[in-house]
Amino acid sequence: MTVDNTALLTDQYELTMVSAALRHPMAHRPCVFEVFARRLPDGRRYGVVAGTGRLLEELARFRFGEDELAVVSRFLDEDTVRWLAEYRFSGDIDGYREGELYFPGSPILTVRTTFAEGVLLETLVLSILNHDSAIASAAARMVSASAGRPIIEMGSRRTHERAAVSSARAAYLAGVAATSNLEAARTYGVPSAGTAAHAFTLGFTGPDGPDEKAAFAAQVEALGVGTTLLVDTYDITQGVRNAIEVAGTGLGAVRIDSGDLGVLARQVREQLDSLGAPDTKIVVSGDLDEYAIASLRAEPVDTYGVGTSLVTGSGAPTAGMIYKLVEVDGMPVAKRASHKESKGGAKRAVRAARPSGTIVEEILYRSVDEPPSVDGLSLRPLQIPLVANGEVVGALPTLEDGRTHLADALVSLPWEGLGLSHGDPAVPTRYVLG
Amino acid sequence: MTVDNTALLTDQYELTMVSAALRHPMAHRPCVFEVFARRLPDGRRYGVVAGTGRLLEELARFRFGEDELAVVSRFLDEDTVRWLAEYRFSGDIDGYREGELYFPGSPILTVRTTFAEGVLLETLVLSILNHDSAIASAAARMVSASAGRPIIEMGSRRTHERAAVSSARAAYLAGVAATSNLEAARTYGVPSAGTAAHAFTLGFTGPDGPDEKAAFAAQVEALGVGTTLLVDTYDITQGVRNAIEVAGTGLGAVRIDSGDLGVLARQVREQLDSLGAPDTKIVVSGDLDEYAIASLRAEPVDTYGVGTSLVTGSGAPTAGMIYKLVEVDGMPVAKRASHKESKGGAKRAVRAARPSGTIVEEILYRSVDEPPSVDGLSLRPLQIPLVANGEVVGALPTLEDGRTHLADALVSLPWEGLGLSHGDPAVPTRYVLG
Known part of the structure; x- marks a missing residue:
């Protein structure tokens, strides 16, 4: 209580x-x-x-x-x-x-x-x-490191459930663009945002195995082609191909949540461009902190999703x-x-x-x-x-x-x-x- | 809200x-x-x-x-x-x-x-x-390191105000003896405890300067001789002398909150014994973590007060x-x-x-x-x-x-x-x- x-x-x-x-x-x-x-x-x-x-x-x-x-x-x-x-x-x-x-x-x-x-x-x-x-002090360093690219705060699950709400507020104060936390959206008016989790794609597994396209189609049907599709549940290259096949070249963004984010971002950017989707953005996440964000400065990343390091003050x-x-x-x-x-x-x-x-x-x-x-x-x-x-x-x-x-x-x-x-x-x- | x-x-x-x-x-x-x-x-x-x-x-x-x-x-x-x-x-x-x-x-x-x-x-x-x-995982290590001596959790001020309540609960689960947090006492029945802050002693400063004895007398008057007096606001040796002079040899405990806690505990123990107060206990606090607690195992410490490292999971x-x-x-x-x-x-x-x-x-x-x-x-x-x-x-x-x-x-x-x-x-x- x-x-x-x-x-x-x-x-x-x-x-x-x-x-x-x-x-x-x-x-x-x-x-x-x-x-x-x-x-x-x-x-x-x-x-x-x-x-x-x-x-x-x-x-x-x-x-x-x-x-x-x-x-x-x-x-x-x-x-x-x-x-x-x-x-x-x-x-x-x-x-x-x-x-x-x-x-x-x-x-x-x-x-x-x-x-x-x-x-x-x-x-x-x-x-x-x-x-x-x-x-806020940690978030400000991340915002500086991001050099103008938006950061989404998505660390609620890594901190106390009420501290998560205050963390979202402090991160927004520090220049983070949006939060995944809905209570922060309600209480403080922080813009909220979100993508999708691997569970969603896995949930479409059938007797014949995985069905990533069915998952993407369901998400696009519900949220429109402006949505962000998570492409690294199975194979990223196939995931990107499936994403564009299902959503078309007007797809809002793809998210990569694991692996060498710099290498993958470059590879995915090339693939998206070659598929005729130069405006589809790339969101990266996965253990990012201010140093990792800075190290991606030269890569074709559009948005950072930051969790643990932000809500724990990055050390x-x-x-x-x-x-x-x-x-x-x-x-x-x-x-x-x-x-x-x-x-x-x-x-x-x-x-x-x-x-x-x-x-x-x-x-x-x-x-x-x-x-x-x-x-x-x-x-x-x-x-x-x-x-x-x-x-x-x-x-x-x-x-x-x-x-x-x-x-x-x-x-x-x-x-x-x-x-x-x-x-x-x-x-x-x-x-x-x- | x-x-x-x-x-x-x-x-x-x-x-x-x-x-x-x-x-x-x-x-x-x-x-x-x-x-x-x-x-x-x-x-x-x-x-x-x-x-x-x-x-x-x-x-x-x-x-x-x-x-x-x-x-x-x-x-x-x-x-x-x-x-x-x-x-x-x-x-x-x-x-x-x-x-x-x-x-x-x-x-x-x-x-x-x-x-x-x-x-x-x-x-x-x-x-x-x-x-x-x-x-709880950090607290359990501290409890092990304390080898049976009680630990008081006093980290509320170092973490989110609601996380503090849950931290006190988790620390108690892990074997910590008591918390300073009153909401945890109310909500979860965790035993609560407390000593005094330097502000209390400083508050008795008069035109003629500090008056530590007046502070100690006021605390003993309100809380009885079983209380814990904080002796390191000015000079520890004089503080211990003042404490026993005011409270008598039945004083519950003295607290040391700064300095080399091992050296000071030994010194204060000798002083208390020589003043005829062998039963007056020694509480130490100040940036303690499981390693510092373990390093004090051979010292005459009776109780540990732990704050920051506990509520932040000790790293x-x-x-x-x-x-x-x-x-x-x-x-x-x-x-x-x-x-x-x-x-x-x-x-x-x-x-x-x-x-x-x-x-x-x-x-x-x-x-x-x-x-x-x-x-x-x-x-x-x-x-x-x-x-x-x-x-x-x-x-x-x-x-x-x-x-x-x-x-x-x-x-x-x-x-x-x-x-x-x-x-x-x-x-x-x-x-x-x-």
């Missing part, structure tokens, strides 16, 4: 900390919490912020109703339970917009409220941002963001452990760019200070208001806005920042903390 | 294939679909089946209501939409129980029904089994299971592409064990044949009925049953099968397909 309420999508200790805090004035001290990543996943040049839109929706459903209170009553005192019953986030949240690039230290989200109100949100905020940003399934208390009553605070140092104090962020538009660095400064200025560079503020006094700010950027924003932001990276090879972040983060 | 209905947690092509099939008798041919993994994740010795219980729940909610039909009407013909409106799975499902070990080729789930009914379930089945089995975030049509009208079928061959025909599975209980091999045979016999070995059938004529079979094993079953099954592995090092599957899979 999936429960719509989001209040229990959290760690028990967030609630016991509230319980301990509520006996003291500390619970109501004004605090600032910041979400940031200490580093990017190994060798990545940039990250992509995603999930903010989902977070704002789930925040509105972060309420302790009777059922939720019954669960937390097992380990909490009555005063805390009463406080939770009335819980409504009443603070302010600023953050990077969806589709914004981020770098190590970027203050992706800033939550200003009391200690008790803010600490409660840690787990939910991080779950959403860490997941969605990991997917980085979580973005590593953390939610840190950085300010209490206006005083900067920070943990002092050796290798996990962070910079206390609420920060604001600007990104510096040359007149050409190419970005040079990200500058973080104390939110109480004036923004710095840098000779010859323009500075763009990165945080926008998302929630004010507990209410979501109206007319926030949409998913489409984020998609456009990211496409533009990627153009602003120094050229090596778009490389797939491992390296340092595309631009440095500079702290001006006085 | 999370929709309780699961019918759209699928790929568009499952529905267009149904649409194309429904114009032909093929849609209603009796078919057998099998779920299996071609291989285990790189170097793993065994996999753990998880998610079956969740799947059966979600299957009951796989129904096309008005809202779902409106979405699919965008790309489907009226006949198909009418058929979907009436859709109820009416077939049979057998499968490995939750907590069963699996190996390459193991027929983890067998779906017997018409083509159209069976193809529709592919995406949902795989999403659930691939996710949950990936988590294998998806189990790689596939859902294949293997039989149509009693005829074996299989794709013929070079490197993706599979064995057609419905299969049954037995696991062969020596009299000592140690397993030797997994034998797959055609479901129409008699089970094989092997001299001197006992053979245990692995598949149990889960759904008959569309109805979930009563009195299925519970989550607790699965947990016990797995603990017993791990004991049956050849000794090298429990090793963490990379290698071949613990036992071979033998096909007796006549």
